[in-house]
Amino acid sequence: MSVFSVLTAAIAPGVALLIYFYLKDRYDTEPIHLVTKVFLFGVMLVFPVMVLQRAFVHGLGENPFVFSFVISAGLEEFLKWFLVYFIIYKHTSFDEPYDGIVYAVAASLGFATLENVFYAFLNSASISSLIYRALLPVSGHAMFGVIMGYHLGRAKFDPQRRTRHLIYSLALPIFWHGVFDYILLTTKTYWVWFMIPLMSYLWIRSLWKVNRANAKSPLRVVHPEEQVKI
Structure with a gap:
């Protein structure tokens, strides 16, 4: 494949x-320049993560559990x-609550995306391997972003539960990212039997969170018949 194609x-x-x-x-799309800015900041995060992960591996070793939940998921999701x-x-x-999802997914x-570019060029990736990465690591990062953003949105617009949702916004992406990495590290030959249910669950829950966040928008107009149902 040509460089442009890859x-x-x-x-x-x-x-x-x-x-x-x-x-x-659904109700108030975010400024494209701001979403792009956050996306590019997410791109730049790759470089400090690479340096810090190398240092953590030297210090903590490569135990699959520690690597998955601390060195990989913990560091990446925290940043x-x-x-x-x-x-x-x-x-x-x-x-509005959904904005948290937009910006967390952008980051x-x-x-x-940059991680995927590095993988493609450093491993001379084929189209099939890039399709695999699109379905798993790239969409996995999107799902972790949805979880993070949903709870950041809840934290901002639900003051009574702010602390709880701030904790969830960090702890839950780290947990699911750690589970994702741990499966890939420890189930070399039969990982697909674990990964398909995991990704299906994450997609279903993420789409539910998308609808839930939109439903909680203060910009949403509730019609009289909907108020009766509520």
């Missing part, structure tokens, strides 16, 4: 997923959470 195949899944979740915002929380959480554009997919 680059396109590596970038396309992340961009496509970001557009998908961006268009799922993505840190980025979204300190750049976007108090921004005026973050004005996650920025990270996943």
Whole structure:
């Protein structure tokens, strides 16, 4: 494959997923320049993560559990959470619960996209391997972003449960990302039997969270007949 073909195949899944979740915002789509900015910040996170992960591997070893939940999931999700929380959480554009999903997914997919580009060129990846990565690592990062963003949105617009949802916004992505990595590290030959149910569950839950976040938008107009049902 040509360099352009490989680059396109590596970038396309992340961009496509970001557009998908961006268009799922029913009531007030976010400024494209701000979403792009967060995506690019996610891209830049790859470099400090690479350095820190190498240092952690030297210090903590390569035990599959420690690597999955601390060195990989813990570090990556914390830095993505840190980025979204300190750049976007108090921004005026973050004005409805679903916005948390948009920005967390943007940061996650920025990270996943550059990671995918590195993989494609360093491993001389084929189209089939890039399709595999689109279905698993790239979409996995999107799902972790949905979980993170959903709970950041709940934290901002549900003051009584703010602390709980802030904890969930970091702890749950780390947990599911850790489970994802642990399966791939420890089930070399039969990982598909674990991964298909896991990804199916994450997609179903993520789409539920998307609908739930939209339903809680303060910009949503509730018709009289809906108020009766509620």
